Amino acid sequence: MSRIGKKPIAVPAGVDVKINDGEISVKGKNGDLKLAYHSDMTVEFDAAGRTINVTRPNDERQNRALHGLTRSLINNMVLGVSTYFEKKLEIQGVGYQAAIKGKNLELQVGYANIVKLPIPAGVICEVPDATHVNMRSADKQAVGQFAAIVRNVRPPEPYKGKGIRYVGEYVRRKAGKAFGSS
Numbered sequence: 483m484s485r486i487g488k489k490p491i492a493v494p495a496g497v498d499v500k501i502n503d504g505e506i507s508v509k510g511k512n513g514d515l516k517l518a519y520h521s522d523m524t525v526e527f528d529a530a531g532r533t534i535n536v537t538r539p540n541d542e543r544q545n546r547a548l549h550g551l552t553r554s555l556i557n558n559m560v561l562g563v564s565t566y567f568e569k570k571l572e573i574q575g576v577g578y579q580a581a582i583k584g585k586n587l588e589l590q591v592g593y594a595n596i597v598k599l600p601i602p603a604g605v606i607c608e609v610p611d612a613t614h615v616n617m618r619s620a621d622k623q624a625v626g627q628f629a630a631i632v633r634n635v636r637p638p639e640p641y642k643g644k645g646i647r648y649v650g651e652y653v654r655r656k657a658g659k660a661f662g663s664s
Contacts, residue, residue: 505518572646
């Protein structure tokens with residue numbers, strides 16, 4: 483039995499849950515999210531106890547995998563509409579900076595041209611200073627994917643540590659060329 487899948491999902495006050503024909507929609511103060519879950523999974527909302535339960539029909543390998551996955555996706559939706567998921571990036575390097583122009587995030591990170599990335603719908607992007615980028619969204623996948631795309635523009639390199647990294651990320655440094663005879 484899946485340890486994650488069998489846990490009930492607690493629904494906080496102020497979050498509305500609707501289940502229709504293989505689709506669950508969750509609405510809260512930070513927006514609304516929808517998920518079309520697999521037809522083998524059964525999702526039930528207990529309005530009295532304010533919990534969501536996910537069950538599977540049998541112990542086949544695919545159903546065991548989908549059980550925990552479906553429960554985790556629904557739990558992330560419930561958490562996201564009540565409190566935002568957040569990713570913070572920092573930019574290190576001389577002259578490296580970020581700015582928001584319209585609906586684009588513009589990065590100057592050592593290339594000849596400015597890299598312009600469109601900010602996806604549902605993701606709130608802020609640049610408190612030129613070397614930090616903060617992203618928030620109710621959708622955990624959307625904010626994580628956009629943060630990964632931004633980081634991938636110039637990942638941190640191991641010699642000088644220049645590049646875009648998550649706040650608190652450790653970058654293992656390498657020693658440069660050693661001078662001397664061998």
